[in-house]
Amino acid sequence: MLAEVGTLTVGLALATALYAAVAALRSLRQNDPRWAESARNGVLATAGLLGLALLILLAAFLSDHFEIRYVANYSNRVLPLYLKISALWGGPEGSLLLWSFLQALFAALTLTPFPAASGGFPLRGRGVGVRTSILSLITAFFTGVTLFLSNPFVRVASIPADGLGLNPLLRHPGMIFHPPTLFLGYVGLAVPFAYAMAALITGEVEGWTRAARRWTLAAWLFLGLGLLLGARWAYDVLGWGGYWGWDPVENAGLMPWLTATAFLHGATMQEERRGFRIWNFLLVSLSFALVLFGTFTTRSGMIQSVHAFARSNLGPYFLSAIGLTLVGSLALIFWRRRLLEEKRPPEGFFSREGLFTLTLILFLVITGSVLVGSLLPTLTEALTGHRFEATPDWFDRVTGPQFAILTLFLALCPVAGRQKLEARRVIPALVGGAVAVGLAALSGFTRPLALLGFALTGMAMGTVLTEIVRDVLACSRRERENFLAALAVLVDRNRRRYGGYVVHLGIALILVGVIGTRLYLLEQNLNLAAGEPAQVGRYTLVFEEIRQDLPLNDRLPTWAVVSVYLDGAYRVTLQPRLEWYANFDQTVAVPALWSRLREDFYVVLTGWASDGGAATFKVFINPLASFLWLGGLVFVAGGALAFWPSSASLRLTVSQARRRALWNTLGLLAGVAVLVAAGVAMWGPGHGATDSPSGRPLPGQSAPDFTLALLDGASFALSGHRGQVVVLNFWASWCPPCRAESADLQAVWEAYREKGVAFVGIAYKDEEAAVRGFLEDHGLTYPVGLDPTGRIASLYGITGVPETFILDAEGKVAHFYIGPVTADQLRAALDGLVR
């Protein structure tokens, strides 16, 4: 039943979308407001119907309707609620339905009297009709593809008892936010495209950028956030220590983001100087074409990518849509070329306008480079018959220098004057660059390429910070306000400018992270026995043990306990996991992460010996990785600031002001929610890092002193045994491995006590009677004392019993053993210490 209702709802949505497109055109033809009203109703109905279809699919997921193939393929009975929700877009069919719904929703939003949406653009007039018609056609295209080629409501022939469950790699909180955020970005870029085409068709080529810019800003912000969340997901889940691999699907998201960034700058220039008209039409059309290219990449199966959906029947439809978009928009631009001509001769290279032009060119060339790299196998095959493919290195080397120049522009553009760039205004950038180089060199980043990169990002930050401080000082002097109030006034008056500055700052911070992680990544494979310390850079790792849980729903988690020491001091305990999913016969490595501003210490468990006594790890040290996520949050905050409607220069009636206040409050709440959600998704509730009260003294470090009351009434003070080799054995009477090693300890003690080796057993949080009984049963005669509160155990940072420390004559730790120790191990160690 649900399946049929779902299909029917999508079908109706297609009909209403097509109707809205036709009705909007008729309203233009006949100039009849009733047709316009009817078109608007059609758009609203489409959004409502597609929303309903999504809810029906959600209901099918929540009530385990496995007769629907999509539900059976992406969910099962034990899947937790939040994953059932994210499974809605876990596969190609559902994600296309979500896409269609968002497209319809955005089309509807352009028709609401909502100042943030319309940008003050009139809701009546020829432009609205064209716009509505174009957006409805785009909605109809996606709805039609969903219905006929990729319907999520298709039934299976025989109903399975349970579904397959969601792909283990998609079971991450980031996956709830990442796809919808990215889709909001993609879908949003259709709106400025519709505005642009409407402007070309109606010939009103000047005012359109204001509304289009606001929409682009929102879409661009979501796209950026989606890319960041995707990078964070890759970092958290995929266990290769990286976050960006220049995969064609990642590139597909980056390219429209780049062109949209260029458009935001072009639109600013058009509003300032009435130029850049052709640029802006080109950039908006290109952005939308690249969005279509992105869906084509993900869904056609024609581009080699490992995280593309393997489908091939959608390809031709999307290719046709891309072709139509490009040819149509170029033809319109050509047709209106007389309206678009620049009347004014352009300024020099180092004027504001000149630098902006160069920036736009650079954005286009970078986008082109990424496109060439993504298409290289397809292109070379068509041209030469052989496939060549670009590796991530190729992308790094080709785009790296371009991004470097772009960063230089980031430092110069904000201070360029109308006619020229004054030398004195570049001074803050130079100071910023020098400071950044100094800081980097002091922190040990001394490779020339890295220093060049840090210098450029420092220049960008220097410019932006100086501009903000200068403006705040001037405003505070002028208005006689304190600095904070001055900042608030400035930001409220010119959100675009200061939002832009904050975005620049965020981008510079992200670039710092990129430079650190790309140039200084340290990667090492380790094969460790339990208790054997290993050195990686300044870190020491001690693998403690393997732990395994009972099978949990459909997965079996196994994790390693690893304590991490920095410069010999215990810092944190990490628990990298391997989760085995029976349904998929797939093991997923969940890395553990100890993140600091300086660098991330990232451990992946890659395997373990069946007795749990050894394990293999992959360890990454990712310098400055935190700057990626920090910069990401700054970027999002800056974008939100720029998007926020300014209250300056508006005269409102009381009811308008009240409505505006309501919308502002709602918007603020939504914005804060998105930021918090993004923050949580990026940093998450811990990444396998837990704290122990303390760590062990590592080999070579002094053993902490203690005094222990022995059972025979004597007292054992460690400091009294300087000059002697000492064996400390932490144990408990209830612990089976302790029982196993007791005979070996006794034998070695008997053999070595004559050679001056002191033995002491420390019974960890134990009862005196039980300990005495144990000693008697096993015939143990070496000195034993009680540590009832675990005080001594915590001095030695033990994580379980038994553990054994061997101290040399100078009172330093020579060896330690986690778990039972054998006579052979003890003899070997003691022979090396006793002369």
Next chain:
Amino acid sequence: MAGKGKFLFAGLLILAAVVYLMITNTGSTVHYFLTIEELRAMGNRAVGRNLTVSGAVLGDSIVYDPTIPQVTFTIVQVPADPKEVKRLGGLAAVLHAAVNNPDAPRLEVVYNDVKPDLLKHESQAIIRGRLGEDGRFYADEVLLKCPTRYQEAVPEQVEGR
């Protein structure tokens, strides 16, 4: 109009520089994409070049020594052309046919890294590396996808470089 020409010139200059970057980097970082059959046809000329080879993984051939770590496995010829794959009934069918065809050309792969999660019978491996003098293929990177159960694979591509 000299002003406009100036920007056109600058744009072309940037474009030329980037094309130069692309071409100079092609030698070292662009990989020649081959099927196993084509690799065999190249003979000794293939030794030492940057190559990408794709094939179907033979499950029984996977040997993993986690202590080095090193994994060795054998891949079997599959066609690279998407149209050809489609004609033969899709990737899953092609991979299945390949591993059950004893006459198809094979290639032994040595990968000095941790065994990737998705390395299993009938998965499609795309391998970047170089052919050794000994006829074995030494991989720098192993990309995998398992089309049988899940169309939506995830980026395994940079796993362990």
